[in-house]
Amino acid sequence: MQILPNNQLLGATVALALVAISAAYIYCTSKPKAIKVHGVLLSTATQRVLATLYEKELEFELVPVDMEAREHKKKPFLSLNPFGQIPAFEDRDLKLFESRAINKYISHKHADKGTRLESGDMKQKAIIGVWMEVEAHQFDPAASKLTWELALKPVFGKGTPDKAVVEENEAKLAKVLDIYESRLAQSKYLAGESFSLADLHHLPTIQYLLATQVKKLFDSRPHVNAWVADITARPAWCKVLALQKH
Numbered sequence: 001m002q003i004l005p006n007n008q009l010l011g012a013t014v015a016l017a018l019v020a021i022s023a024a025y026i027y028c029t030s031k032p033k034a035i036k037v038h039g040v041l042l043s044t045a046t047q048r049v050l051a052t053l054y055e056k057e058l059e060f061e062l063v064p065v066d067m068e069a070r071e072h073k074k075k076p077f078l079s080l081n082p083f084g085q086i087p088a089f090e091d092r093d094l095k096l097f098e099s100r101a102i103n104k105y106i107s108h109k110h111a112d113k114g115t116r117l118e119s120g121d122m123k124q125k126a127i128i129g130v131w132m133e134v135e136a137h138q139f140d141p142a143a144s145k146l147t148w149e150l151a152l153k154p155v156f157g158k159g160t161p162d163k164a165v166v167e168e169n170e171a172k173l174a175k176v177l178d179i180y181e182s183r184l185a186q187s188k189y190l191a192g193e194s195f196s197l198a199d200l201h202h203l204p205t206i207q208y209l210l211a212t213q214v215k216k217l218f219d220s221r222p223h224v225n226a227w228v229a230d231i232t233a234r235p236a237w238c239k240v241l242a243l244q245k246h
């Protein structure tokens with residue numbers, strides 16, 4: 001028995017399909033995301049985590065923190081990070097802070113998704129671990145001070161760069177970059193032939209410093225220069241930069 005003529009039946013089927021697709025779209029886009037990053041886009045530590053999430057092709061929600069209102073120093077933010085710093089991270093019931101630890105968790109949990117940022121091989125894992133520590137303890141102290149003095153102080157209207165601090169930290173960073181230059185003459189990336197978290201962790205400060213006088217320290221070292229060009233052009237990193245333009 002035919003209830004509707006053929007063309008009406010087709011029309012009704014298409015309409016039903018459209019309703020179902022729209023409902024699925026609305027559900028997916030409005031569904032609360034399991035991963036939440038509490039932070040701000042100008043923050044280097046927040047950017048470090050976002051770069052990893054994009055490399056891993058994971059969905060997340062960026063929850064803005066009103067730093068001017070010192071929201072990060074008050075409850076309820078302090079329950080996410082008792083040190084009152086951004087970013088803070090939530091994956092359902094798991095709450096983490098410290099950008100590098102967050103990144104290790106993400107890359108471990110989602111080892112097979114998106115870009116491989118760590119290695120299953122013990123020796124390779126250890127080498128990546130060494131260069132992650134180098135970034136945190138050798139590179140970042142000088143790079144962060146220079147980022148603050150030369151790139152962020154002007155943005156926040158906090159006065160002019162302190163020349164002595166800049167000089168001291170340029171000298172420190174130059175020494176670190178000499179070691180990077182020899183390392184990168186041996187392998188394309190810091191921990192070997194593949195991009196890893198060890199490289200990724202450098203991105204936020206390098207990106208800021210490229211717009212300052214410190215760029216010369218990268219440019220003058222050919223292997224460092226090629227590495228910087230390579231890692232700052234990664235699509236995942238470009239997505240982090242694009243977020244800042246919105």
Ligand SMILES: N[C@@H](CCC(=O)N[C@@H](CS)C(=O)NCC(=O)O)C(=O)O
Binds near residue numbers: 045
């Ligand atoms: N080691 C921490 C550093 C976090 C950090 O210094 N966050 C900065 C923004 S990039 C911050 O919250 N600054 C405000 C403050 O320390 O009061 C990490 O990697 O997550």
